[in-house]
Amino acid sequence: MRKLLSLSILLLLFTGWACTDEETDSVILVTEEVLYTSSENVRILGRLLTNQNISLSDHGFYLSEDENFSSPIIISLGVKEGPGKFIGESNGFTNSKTYFAKAFMDLGGEIQFGNIIELKTLSPVINSYSPAFGLVGNEMIILGQNFTEDTRVFFGNSEAAITKIDFESRLHVTIPPASGVSVPIRVEVQDKILTFPINFEYQIGTYELISKFPESVRIYDNVFFQTTAGLNVGLGTVSKNSFYTKIQQFEIGSKTWKEMPFPGSPRSFAFSTKNYLGGGSAGLVPNPYEVNYSFWKINEGNFEQLKDLPFESLESIAFESNGSLYVLGGKTGNVFGLRKYNPNTGSWSFLPDSPVSFNASNANFVYQNNLYVIDSEANLWLYTTSSGVWSKIGVYPGSLGQGYGLGQVIGNKAYVGLFKRVSSIWELDLNSMKWTSKNDISGFPQDFTVAHFEKDGFLYIMRMPEITLAGNYPINLYKFDPNGL
Template sequence: MRKILSLSIFLMLLAGWSCTQEGDATTVVATEEVIFVSGDKVRVLGRLITDQPVTTTDHGFQISTAENFPSPIIVSLGVKEGPGRFIGEAEGLDINQIYYVRAFASVGGVDLYGESIEVKTLNPIIESYGPTFSKPGAEIIIQGRNLPLGTKVFFGTQEATILENQFESRLRVRIPAASTDPIVKVRVQVQNKILEFSQNFEYQSGKYTLLGQFPEGQRIYDNVFFQNQSGFFVGIGSLRLGAGYYQGFQRFDPQSNAWSAVNFPGESREGAFATSNYLGGGAIEVSRDVFELKRDFWRIDGSTFTRLPDLPTNSFNSLAFELNGALFLAGGSGIGTRSIRKYNPTAQTWSTQAPTPIDINNGLAWFVFENKAYFVASDSRIWEYQPTNDSWRIFSSYPGSQGNGYGLAQVIGEKVYIGLYRRTEQFFELDLRSLVWKAKNSVPGLPQSINTGYFTFNGQIYILRAPEESIAGVLPMELYRFDPNGI
């Protein structure tokens, strides 16, 4: 019974397939099945069937977009000795296209063909990519299907480099340089088809522009700085390596980019405090590590200083801020590292607030937002101080390194920029509503630099940087303008 079944199947093959006969020899070519198909590639299984020894001068497959194979793509597999299966692959086909494929063999000068099989190449599909926030030169991974060799990836108008294409489903891509916009679309191009992710990619941004140097080539430390309607003020600090004190202030006008000298009627000093409206405290070093503490207290009006009644206590390296029209003086030496005093400018009186939950001095990064003060503690937790009920709570946590302290914090709109601590170049943006952190670009210049003043104007941050005191050489203080969204 099995022999009869086998004979019947063979007779059916002879009836359906191309064949040639030489005496008693019978040779048949069969197109068995398509075993793989992708966007631009098909892999087909064929078979050469014969009951006698046979040698083909060539065998393989023909592929065409027309059923009559007028100008087919030839997949040549060369000489074949004897019968058996064979596999061929064609690549570089058009995506989403119907093709016809058939096996062939050349035997004794005769071309034999199997029946054609219809196959349609697949459409490319993109599924996901990540990360969605990074900087040029870093890598992202794109996941998808049917992404053949020759696939291109664009970030906005910038073409990326594809480092690796794994199984036409995973692309390892190097992020290109940005053009002008930090937020761009990621597009994948396969032949003439363009696919676009709905999730935007955001470049790590932050552009620094060097505006110039501090006047006279001076390097000052332990100074004060403040900002008001008249510009940015930097001064009354100590000169490098105990060379005395810097007298008065230099005022920078961000509209003209010009510096001008401003006289201060009091003594120069180090470790004083200053806000937009008040200045005071500090000390003069009379001998090594011996200080004469100062209690004079000044009202600032533009470039004019008016002396007020002295401070009720010493203040050295304290931190000062203004909320709801009142001045708050916190921490440092003299009033206690966890003490806060509040100054009422109408009554010209001082009162003591509840102790703070953290040690405070002018080495902390801090900022004011919506009449509340925020302090980045040494353990990276950010504490919020509510002056109306004299209360504290943990607000967020700084994600970067605090190095050796003395970082900066500046608010623009509903975002605050924190970082650039001593011996670090990290800078971060915190959305004050969503509490989402984003890294910003590192500051250029000498890495061993510290911040000696920082201000905001027209949505940009101005940062005065000085080489650390131990750095020798004629190295000036440099003023940079930082555009948070610049590329």
């Protein structure tokens, strides 16, 4: 409409000039239209109409929050020679506010004004942010509209650094230190406070190095199990050259180690649970390994020998459910086999084979008496012990590395990861089946997990470098707090 008004004025002027015998001097100043507004920036078009040579010592626009222009913002464009359009621009305005604007010209010391037009600055808007989950120091992008130069962003109580603003619509933000695990993101644009409806989730999890293995050896292909007295790890081989014949027990309260003599024959690649230990290799020479069939009951610090296993077991998965022991797969014999031990009768039964082959390199855990195991393609399988049914229920989102990762349950969440040559670990909510990444563990790229345990809501993880990394490196025991900041 304003353009039409200006064009109409122009036409009237041209008509008036053409139809008069004597040329009349005319000067008309028009505040023509608002070209652009944002929350803090305004751009206005004005036009000077005249049929004479004219020189202005200054021209531009007045803007004010009231029509009387009591405290105007003045956009001065300086000297102007002759008629034509002019554009003024200024920033520093308040968002979501009505302003009045009029063109001005200084003609020989006399200030003259054009017509008054009304404009309104825009309101800031937030649309989305990405990522919705991340680490301190990572970059986040916040999308929206009409951000000002003095925009501020808060993650809970922590203010984030804004490194860049693109086109008043894209904020580049550095994720600040955490003031909580799940925090709201608040964007302040001048006097407007905008908050996203969904909280940002920090990637969390802290590791504390609490001890080292009591001997200066690197053991491989060992067993580990947990008793009331402490965390137990041992057997296997010393640098794959000789058998390690002992079991060492760590007492969490005193942070002390003590040796548990094992009365059975030495072995590597054996299976172990809280109550049972068995199988493995009776020799050090592979291709093929000599199989160890002996089978033991663990009763706190004591070991009771049971009847030998009626099958080969080398790197099998073992778990307990409803008082029975299950031994799954392995790297010798029937790699699909599933066997069940009844402690009341002392007998084994052979259950239907698993749909894919599994062994100790596949991370696994037990929840509500059912087995969860991740295959070599990262598929998550559920074995329901009551029905004997296998179901493919999801996909592990992390790296499988070279296998041999941990799987451990705390409450209704499972923690999976820390495979060989992998430092990451993921949390699986066993109600929603949603995966969440946790903070990485420190160490060497060649590290792998030797043992893992759960106690009082914490994970206890033993890690050391694989045999390809030469040198004298200890086996470190870490305490992992999944909710630590």
